[in-house]
Amino acid sequence: MSSTIRFDGISSGLDTTSIINALLTSYQQPITQLQQQQSQIQTQQSIWQELGNRLNSLLSTTQSLLQRATVIGYTVQPSDSTPPFTATAGPSATPGTYSILINQLATSTVARSSGPMAADIDPTALLKNDAFRTAVTAGTFTINGVSISVNPNTDTLNDVINRINSSGAGVTASLVTVDGRSRLALTATTPGGPIQLGSGGDTSNFLSATSLLAAPRSGDTITGTRSLVAVRTDLPLAQASFATPITSPGTLTINGVQIAYDPTSDTLGTIINKINASTANVIASYDTQTDRLTLTSRTTGSQQISLSDTGNLLAALNINPSAQQLGQNAVYSLDGGTTWQYSTSNTINDAIPGVSLTLTRTTSTPYTFSIAPNADNAVAAVKQFVDQFNSVLSYLDQQTAYNADTKQAGPLLGDSGALMLEATLRRLVTSPATNVSGPFKSLADIGISFGPVGSAVGTTNQLQLDESKLRAALATNPNAVFELFGATSRATLSTPGDIANAYGSPTGITASGHYVITSDGAGHFTAQFYDASNTLRSTRTETLAPGATSSTLIPGMIVTAASSFTGAQSQITVNYQSGVFSSLAQYLQSTVGPSGMIATRGDSYQQQLRDINDQILVYQDRLNQRREQLIQQFAQLEALLAEMMQQSAQLGMQIPSFLGAGQAASSSNASGS
Incomplete structure (x- = not known):
């Protein structure tokens, strides 16, 4: 469209826009027809896309029934x-x-610390400098109602113990050794005397920092539930208060996996994470109660965990590589x-x-x-297949139907591809399996059909499942059901020759017969397939090195060349078989594959849409050109009318003067006479 600003007939008073649009109607009709055609193609394109989605889902459910684990349970x-x-x-x-x-x-093998890893408390050091599990805060705490003060900046643990003992609270505080480390204990000064710890007015955490606050009473004594100190897992190893200081980098090797550590940057927490994220196949864990590290094998059995260290991390962890609790x-x-x-x-x-x-x-x-x-999995898989198969049929019926009442035709009415697809699907699920040896020859034999013989007209459009019949077949002979579903051709290397081994199921053949594989003794092989009537059906050639394998000389099979060649001929006997779902899956794969019907239809529709769009652009260009021509013509008409109107106005202004001059001349003539 032109971008020129236009106004309808100012001079003429005509609605030029409407007149131009009416004159262009014949130019617009081809575009409208092409757009309608484009819309129809887009509708068909989306239908085939949806059909492809449903066929892919059907293929998935079909392939599930080709798995032995699905059918035989x-x-x-x-x-x-x-x-x-x-x-x-x-x-x-x-x-x-x-x-x-x-x-x-x-059980699993375990390697653990033989004792606590942290250095013991120093009761003569300032509280702020000691490696308490929880830092002691300044303030007061209460024992038997007596308030006792503590200041970690000026007090040692001995200072606080002496303050408790001289407070008159009725208890005696002391350090006791449990598991090789110090704990704080409070003993009633009189037998059976009270030991009431803490009050709502306490401002220091001393009782909880020493693990006394929730500790149970044993006789006349309450002992902290944990040692006063523990290794700091969040500080670098060199600052974590290990009893055995870690001063230099090293490499810890667990089950052959090396884990480097640097005491200035790695913490016990990062070491644990490195171990657990590695392939050493052990789980590292830290017990805060006992201040010990444990390495537990991820596997069970009596195998020892292999441990070594180029530094002294293992020593600091108190883990002796030779002192492990072997799993059983x-x-x-x-x-x-x-x-x-x-x-x-x-x-x-x-x-x-x-x-x-x-x-x-x-x-x-x-x-x-x-x-x-147990037939439950197989029955569920068959039900899913039946539902998906019917979904495809229903969709095809809907898109190819004609409604006589509304006179409306489905978008794919008469589409040969859609009709052929539906007919093929019906044929494949009703045809018998090929060359199966079991008692079940068709899906109808196990309860999968379009209805029993003699069913009323209109009731056989959908695939139906007789579940009791299917369960009975699975109970009596599940292997025969699987053969009916997924039988594939069987091949046997009957004459080795320069082919030493062959296994698999050949694909792409539809008859029993045999492969003749000739060798020239120099690695050049030719495989020819002959059917039962000895008619040559296919030929393939390939070059193989001695002992090499090939999956392309005979599609679907792996053949292995002999370790040395003599030029001897080989023969593979093929017994052609095809289960119902094997044939169906093969057809579906070819239909939804890169060169199948769905893809080619999509490409065709896309090309048609491009062609139509090109045609629309051509017609639109012609329409725009004609519009501009008409606009120019009407503009010229308006300009001409405007000029004529201007001339008319000027004449109108001059006529009175002409008339006045004439009257004056007449009066003068009259006077003279």
């Missing part, structure tokens, strides 16, 4: 509500009744104690095939439990 059933273990059973478990006698649980192994029996089994872990995966047991307590008698089939 077992559960461990304890004989009471307090089993001595937790347990899970996998698809390879064997149903039956078992018992277990647990004589001993596995789990000891259990599956035959009532006749034969004992041992494990470094409480989680045992090899006692009963397909079952994982985690022992939680010992037992004095054998504990009985059973392993029974």
Whole structure:
């Protein structure tokens, strides 16, 4: 559109904007039609995007049913509500009744400080300079109602003890040694005498700083519950009050993992964090009550924790590498104690095939439990598949439907791709599996169908599940159900030759037959697949080094070349099989894949939208040009009308003077005559 400021017909009085818009209607029609077409394509594009999302969800649920663990399930059933273990059973478990006698649980090896790490209190030092667990504050504290003052800037611990003893409070204060470190004790001066500590008016924390305030009374004495001092975990190691000072950097090695430390910057807290964040496989913890560090192996069993130090950190921690409490192994029996089994872990995966047991307590008698089939996971997965499959069908039906009452057609009515997609999905879930050996040949055999034979018209549009029939099939032959779902081709290396080994399931073939792999003895291999009628179906070539493996010579299989080549021919026999969900998953993968129907439709719609947008720009440019032409023409008309109106006005002004002059001339002529 032009940016020129315009005014409707000032001179003519015409609504030129409306006139121009009306004249441009024919130019606007192609743009309007293209915009409508664009909107329709965008609608179809969004429909296919949503369809792709639903197909991806369907693929996910289908792939879940191709997992053996989903279809074949077992559960461990304890004989009471307090089993001595937790347990899970996998698809390879064997149903039956078992018992277990647990004589001993596995524990972890522990290396801990042999005593407190901090230096003991110095009762002759000023309180402010001593390494109390909690710094003593100035003020007063009360014993048996007697107020006693304390000032950490001027008092030593001996000063406070003497002040208590001379206060007349009825107690005697003294230092006692517990676990190698000093604690403060208060003893009643008379047997059975009171020892009442603290009051609401206390202004010093002395009683809590010495761990007396909440300590229990034993006879006539109350002793602090903790030593007066402890290592400071928040100060650098060199300032943390260790009994054995740490003065130089070093490297602590735990189970081969090196942890460097610097006493001027590292604290005990950072050392603990370094250990726990490392791969040393131990857990470091600090006990504030006992002022000890503990290293606990993350694994159980009797293995020792390997410890070494280039400095003296271990010595300061009071940890002797050779004095560890070794963990013990789990000891259990599956035959009532006749034969004992041992494990470094409480989680045992090899006692009963397909079952994982985690022992939680010992037992004095054998504990009985059973392993029974469990179809719940499989049924839930099938229900999810049925729901997602029906979601796709419902969406397709909705988008391709025609409503005769409203005369409204779905956006994909008559779309061949959508119709083919729906037909293929229905065909794949109703077709039998290929070459399966079990009793179940189709999904209908286990209760998955579009309804029983003879169902009323209109009731077979949705996939249905007969849950009781499915559960019965899973109970009687779960392996056959899994084969129906996920059977894949089986291949056997029948003639080794220059191929020494091959395993896997070949993909991309749809018939039984055999691969002939020829070798020229120099590492050049050609794999040719022949079907049962000996018709060549495919050929691939590849170069392999002696002993090398390949996953591309035969797609879906890993083949290993011999250690040396002789030019001998190899043969792989293929028994083609395909489960119902194997075929469905393959189709869905090709449909939603990078070059599948969903992607190509999206690319096509995107290209159409670009083309239409280019056309709209062309028509819009023509429209703008024509608009400018009309605006200029009407502007010229207005200018012409304005000029004519101006000339008319001037003539109008001159006419009276012309008329006056004429009248004067007439009067003069009359007088002369």
